[in-house]
Amino acid sequence: MKIVDVRVEPLDLPLVEPFEISLGERTTAKNVVVAVETEDGTVGYGEGSPIPPVTGETQAAAVATARAAGELLVGETLTNHRARVRQVRETFPGAVSATLAVETALLDAYCRSREIPLAALFGGEPTPVETDLTIPIVDPDDAREKARRAAERGFDHLKVKTGSDVLADVERVAAVREGAPAVEIKVDANQGWTPAETARFADFCADRGVDLALIEQPVRADDFAGLARCREAVSVPVAADETVFTPADAVRVVREDAADVINLKLGKSGLLGARDIVAIAEGANLELMIGCMLESAIGIHAAAHVVAGTGAFSYVDLDGNLLLDEDVVPVERIPTIEPTGPGHGIEPDALCER
Structure with missing residues (x-):
């Protein structure tokens, strides 16, 4: 089963109220969402939530990285997902939110194509x-x-x-x-x-x-x-x-x-x-x-x-x-x-x- 498309979007989600921790205050979750589509139309979804003081990424950087990572996957098969995940993470070291979004979408598509839960x-x-x-x-x-x-x-x-x-x-x-x-x-x-x-x-x-x-x-x-x-x-x-x-x-x-x-x-x-x-x-x-x-x-x-x-x-x-x-x-x-x-x-x- 080959990957034919990887789509990436920013995802802005306002919070119910400001959320303050010792590292700062947030009013909106500024995330990134990824969709991986296979040749039979199966779509898997993944998400990352970059928080600059923790992950070192802005939303814009995470979106750009996820799009570049997606280009590595188009034309590849789902079966060897561990190698695909390793390739993405080694190509973009430290971009943890972006690579998580891509990895989750990849594994979600893999599991959906086999009709099994991710827990499996x-x-x-x-x-x-x-x-x-x-x-x-x-x-x-x-x-x-x-x-x-x-x-x-x-x-x-x-x-x-x-x-x-x-x-x-x-x-x-x-x-x-x-x-x-x-x-x-x-x-x-x-x-x-x-x-x-x-x-x-x-x-x-x-x-x-x-x-x-x-x-x-x-x-x-x-x-x-x-x-x-x-x-x-x-x-x-x-x-x-x-x-x-x-x-x-x-x-x-x-x-x-x-x-x-x-x-x-x-x-x-x-x-x-x-x-x-x-x-x-x-x-x-x-x-x-x-x-x-x-x-x-x-x-x-x-x-x-x-x-x-x-x-x-x-x-x-x-x-x-x-x-x-x-x-x-x-x-x-x-x-x-x-x-x-x-x-x-x-x-x-x-x-x-x-």
């Missing part, structure tokens, strides 16, 4: 996946109310953005606990703290009676030693997020005892790279988390298939499309994601048409 490539079936919901950097009163509403909608797991002033972060987390007393709370500092600040934060939360399930990426992405110091200084599990893009990064985390958990995001590793990172983490007896950027249902459901297919994830943070004002397909704003097939199961209307 990871050894499983598409079963329901439960996600957390993220509370951004907001004042305590707003955080308390957001947590209360989330709990009413059935969310048992919340992730709170931190990484600003430690005392302000503690007040936000404490407010979330007040608003939703029964939920599990994770925090994500997005590289905003030092090891000493991380330890202070954990101590202050304990003093306030707030039990934390996880502290995600407290220090700079390149500070493996600092991440390890955080792990030694606190009793809460520490996760590496921006530190791990590739399987090689995951190996370094293992060798340096830098984290208890690896947060895998398709927007960093890609789909096939994710499979390798899962194997590394499982071999080293590390827990796994799966996260997202600000993807629509296309990217979120692709990630849900990885979760269902591997059965490897202790923490699921796939709420990106719940932050959008409108998705590419109708979605319920509830904790449960129900991936279907063939492929990732999402067929967006009026995207990447001929």
